[in-house]
Amino acid sequence: MPRAQPIKAARGVRDILPATIPLWRQAEQGAADVARRFGYQEIATPIIEQLELIQRVGEDTDAVAKELYRLDKRGSQELALRPEATAGVVRAYFEGGLNQGPQPSRLYLIGPMFRHDKPQKGRYRQFFQFNVEVIGGASSGFDAEVIELALGWLNEVGVQDLRLELNSIGDGKCRPAYLGRLTEYYRPLKSSLHADSQLRLERNPLRLLDSKVAQDQPFKAGAPKITDYLCDECAAHWAAVRRLLDAAGIEYQHNPYLVRGLDYYTRTVFEFYPGGASGQQDALASGGRYDGLAEAEGWPSTPGVGFAGGLDRVVELIAAKGDQAAVKPAADVLVLPDGDFAVEAAEVARICRSVRSTAVDYEPKSLAAKMRSANKLGVKFVVLLTPEDAARRSARVRDMASGEQTELEWVELPTRLA
């Protein structure tokens, strides 16, 4: 009989094992702490949404067009796993009546997102994001605030060496004219562009700017920059955001090629990268303003700005720095019955648990073997039970650090172990 293949994890997803849980806690706690410090409230939305919501807000993105996890249709609704959080948060903002409360709503969310991408380091099919959204606020102050919050989070969790890239992509008033100029510039060069970029020229010229294909690079420098074509309102907003960042002492680089491919994105866009790295899948956080999103979802036009931070990548950075917290033992106390009396051992453990975390070694191994594993577990105390001890409701407590061993009554255990 051939043995069956063991069933492994699905492709591109991974387990977070006990040893790395502290790192995740650190990243999540840091996120929650900083968000609360800025006056943001936590929100949790479902990881499934109606397909239409997701498609409305991302039709032209790879995340939706190619990488979406669509669920089998059950009943009348078509559903999909969320590839990002903002669409759902904006939906919840209206459905939950947050639009009726004081404006803006400052919200944060921590949770898993799903994209059917090709797995690689720092890129997983289920990955975790820290999302921050300000909904119902149009002022430039909010743009600067979420940038400061993102930076605060990264610093809080120990990521110091960062590069912040910033740009403005205008709005529905000024962007069309700019796109016209951009297309005019690229049209004569079309045959020299990469095939994908030729397609972009027709469908989404803005994306020509963030093409990373080597073939397209020479033409970027001569391309018109959108920040030179902003309308008065967008120009004022752009200047205000930069002024606020300067005043906050936050350094940034203006990257005129930083864009978002979707129409509902407006004005501010930004991305945080780790300082030294030059890789491609290493954006730690990215965000921007999305004044057209609510409307795209069919709700009243409402401004918003926010960012998404990558927990997986931040955790990897923390881990790489190597300042790993000592792995805490699972239990402080281990009860070792020297013989077959699980009932008494369990009762002793119950008593010990009133003061310390306690586990029991029920396996029929030699006492030496049990002591070995007690040592490996790193427990502080071992409570030894011989058959005679069990009969007279006494036990021997051994302090593993000093090797000191004392015999006492079960009722005295809490005092001795406390």
Add this chain to the structure above:
RNA sequence: GUGGCUAUAGCUCAGCAGGCAGAGCACCAGAUUGUGGAUCUGGGUGUCGCGGGUUCAAAUCCCGCUAGCCACCCCA
């Protein structure tokens, strides 16, 4: 989605001009006189990722598949 590299014990890996499956660590048992750490002794715990092919003979050569890593694309 495209290309390259990789897959042998629990872990890290060696073995590859085809000829009995190995090391270190880990693990298990024992000794050190009743119960751990240090030391010593003994133990291999394996469908060589999966499926086919070539061959007297395949971990080793060929093909396919799957998974991981790296780069591209893209993104957190």
